[in-house]
Amino acid sequence: MDRKRELELQEFAATIRAETVKEVADLGFGHIGGSLSVVEALAVLYGEVMKIDPKNPDWDERDIMVMSKGHAGPAVYATLALKGYFPMDWLKTLNKPGTNLPSHTDRLKTPGVDMTTGSLGQGSSTATGMALGRKLAGSDSRVFLFIGDGESNEGQVWEAAMFCSHYKLDNIVWFVDYNKKQLDGFVEDVMDMGDFQEKFEAFGFHTQTVDGTSVREIYDAIEAARQAKGKPSCIILDTVKGEGVSDLIEIELNHHVQFPEEMANRALEQVTAALERVRKELANV
Amino acid sequence: MYKVVFDGSREKADHKSVYANTIQALAAEDEKIIALDADLMNSSGTFKFWKEHPDQMINVGVAEANMMGIAGGLSAVGRIPYVHTFGPFASRRSFDQTFISIGYAGNSVRIFGSDPGVCAAFNGGTHMPFEDMALMRAIPGATVFDISDAVLLGWVLRDIKSNEGVTYLRSTRKSFLKIYEEGSTFEQGKANLLREGKDAAVIACGLMVGEAMLAAEELAKEGIELTVIDMFTVKPLDHEAVAKAAETGAIVTAENHNIIGGLGESVAASLLEQGLPVAFKRHGVMDRFGQVGAVDYLQEVYGLTAKDLIVSVKETIAKKK
Numbered sequence: 236m237d238r239k240r241e242l243e244l245q246e247f248a249a250t251i252r253a254e255t256v257k258e259v260a261d262l263g264f265g266h267i268g269g270s271l272s273v274v275e276a277l278a279v280l281y282g283e284v285m286k287i288d289p290k291n292p293d294w295d296e297r298d299i300m301v302m303s304k305g306h307a308g309p310a311v312y313a314t315l316a317l318k319g320y321f322p323m324d325w326l327k328t329l330n331k332p333g334t335n336l337p338s339h340t341d342r343l344k345t346p347g348v349d350m351t352t353g354s355l356g357q358g359s360s361t362a363t364g365m366a367l368g369r370k371l372a373g374s375d376s377r378v379f380l381f382i383g384d385g386e387s388n389e390g391q392v393w394e395a396a397m398f399c400s401h402y403k404l405d406n407i408v409w410f411v412d413y414n415k416k417q418l419d420g421f422v423e424d425v426m427d428m429g430d431f432q433e434k435f436e437a438f439g440f441h442t443q444t445v446d447g448t449s450v451r452e453i454y455d456a457i458e459a460a461r462q463a464k465g466k467p468s469c470i471i472l473d474t475v476k477g478e479g480v481s482d483l484i485e486i487e488l489n490h491h492v493q494f495p496e497e498m499a500n501r502a503l504e505q506v507t508a509a510l511e512r513v514r515k516e517l518a519n520v
Numbered sequence: 521m522y523k524v525v526f527d528g529s530r531e532k533a534d535h536k537s538v539y540a541n542t543i544q545a546l547a548a549e550d551e552k553i554i555a556l557d558a559d560l561m562n563s564s565g566t567f568k569f570w571k572e573h574p575d576q577m578i579n580v581g582v583a584e585a586n587m588m589g590i591a592g593g594l595s596a597v598g599r600i601p602y603v604h605t606f607g608p609f610a611s612r613r614s615f616d617q618t619f620i621s622i623g624y625a626g627n628s629v630r631i632f633g634s635d636p637g638v639c640a641a642f643n644g645g646t647h648m649p650f651e652d653m654a655l656m657r658a659i660p661g662a663t664v665f666d667i668s669d670a671v672l673l674g675w676v677l678r679d680i681k682s683n684e685g686v687t688y689l690r691s692t693r694k695s696f697l698k699i700y701e702e703g704s705t706f707e708q709g710k711a712n713l714l715r716e717g718k719d720a721a722v723i724a725c726g727l728m729v730g731e732a733m734l735a736a737e738e739l740a741k742e743g744i745e746l747t748v749i750d751m752f753t754v755k756p757l758d759h760e761a762v763a764k765a766a767e768t769g770a771i772v773t774a775e776n777h778n779i780i781g782g783l784g785e786s787v788a789a790s791l792l793e794q795g796l797p798v799a800f801k802r803h804g805v806m807d808r809f810g811q812v813g814a815v816d817y818l819q820e821v822y823g824l825t826a827k828d829l830i831v832s833v834k835e836t837i838a839k840k841k
Contacts, residue, residue: 364593
């Protein structure tokens with residue numbers, strides 16, 4: 236990936252982050268911490284990697300993304316709207332009466348959402364089923380699954396991991412959003428998950444750990460995963476819950492937060508400034 | 521059309537082979553069909569098919585929750601999944617996965633929970649679902665069957681191929697008393713009238729259909745004429761059949777299931793909502809856990825024999841106004 240493309244993906248990520256902050260600011264509360272930590276990975280997937288057609292979201296040969304940590308819906312919606320799956324106006328309707336953008340992603344409501352999630356752990360199995368179906372059909376489409384580090388407390392995650400490995404599903408890539416926090420605090424205090432790299436290796440995965448804020452590292456890891464034949468892949472995203480917004484990072488319990496106007500304004504300033512910095516750099520390349 | 525050939529004899533074919541043969545035939549006809557099992561293929565009869573067609577018969581291992589999610593994902597990419605495990609694991613163990621990853625997510629999966637109620641026999645209380653229908657009925661839009669006969673089982677397995685959402689069927693893996701002639705056809709959501717009599721009606725499902733027919737024969741000797749209905753589709757309920765049964769003035773429901781949440785409560789609600797005042801009794805498992813034993817022993821323990829049903833019918837007739 237050349238520097239220009241890298242900056243373009245950084246710009247896409249910064250735009251997703253700004254739109255995600257606006258969505259939650261409009262509502263005044265929400266799951267913003269864990270939305271902001273997956274932004275760069277979403278930017279790489281939807282900006283560069285995934286075979287998709289926003290005008291034909293049900294295209295049989297598309298690549299699939301399952302956000303098993305369904306509470307990252309706001310980041311997914313910003314990404315999909317920016318890709319043109321639905322009008323940007325929809326982002327103002329997050330969680331409002333009659334919305335197509337509920338807290339947790341819903342395949343029946345939102346164009347471009349490939350699977351309904353929210354009951355933690357379950358997206359790991361449904362994504363696995365989709366990968367199995369595609370593989371049995373001889374399709375070369377790929378499935379990208381996001382799970383949370385807290386979500387990984389759920390036993391179902393490991394049942395699905397076992398299955399992916401046993402059936403040699405090399406068309407699925409798991410991302411672990413290793414943002415170190417779950418609802419009640421730090422993962423290591425609530426339910427220590429130990430070393431994700433070792434765990435996924437032990438489950439038979441091709442496993443890599445990357446800086447989850449680096450679009451280049453994420454992209455390179457996805458390409459390396461493509462080369463790993465005969466086994467599923469896992470990319471552990473080393474991230475920060477609330478990435479890009481200092482006020483949020485400082486809140487210890489930042490899974491679901493109140494987002495009052497004053498804080499929202501500061502957050503918007505910060506993410507907008509970040510976006511402008513990338514744009515300036517891009518203009519000079 | 522169905523034809524009743526009940527004579528008190530047992531079926532020759534066991535339901536396990538009907539399941540295995542039907543799945544295999546369906547898979548041969550349509551490559552979209554895919555069956556999943558959770559390390560119980562040797563119990564459901566699909567073991568040989570698994571070895572021959574690992575592309576259409578998937579072993580998930582002992583991981584029922586994962587199996588429901590995988591089936592949901594397969595449905596989302598255009599496959600037609602059937603899953604099997606024992607009833608308790610097909611219902612309560614994996615309930616949220618079925619509810620969310622299949623039902624709520626708009627996926628379509630057919631779930632066979634085998635060995636309902638006392639049919640779990642020597643596997644005992646841990647494997648004995650008296651509550652599976654209560655759970656599955658509570659899933660919006662779900663279709664729920666309690667299978668009384670092997671001919672019915674084969675027909676249902678085929679007919680649900682195009683069902684949407686969650687479809688749950690419970691059936692023994694062994695055999696029941698034979699009810700229907702080979703080649704009989706049925707209609708989802710429409711109860712089967714097996715026998716007509718003016719004194720009372722038994723609305724039964726699953727194991728209890730044969731018992732109700734035995735009870736009807738015994739009562740006939742005493743001059744009591746019984747209507748017997750096989751309400752094999754427990755949800756959606758056939759309200760017209762309930763109304764027809766109500767013409768007798770006395771209804772007993774009979775199920776191999778807890779009286780809470782099953783056929784009886786569903787029929788009771790239907791009667792009240794249709795404004796049909798009849799003498800009524802729910803006959804089934806009286807809010808108890810399961811236990812180990814042979815099926816006939818357990819039928820006696822839980823009052824699921826024709827003899828017990830006769831007592832309930834007489835009590836209910838006595839309450840007629």
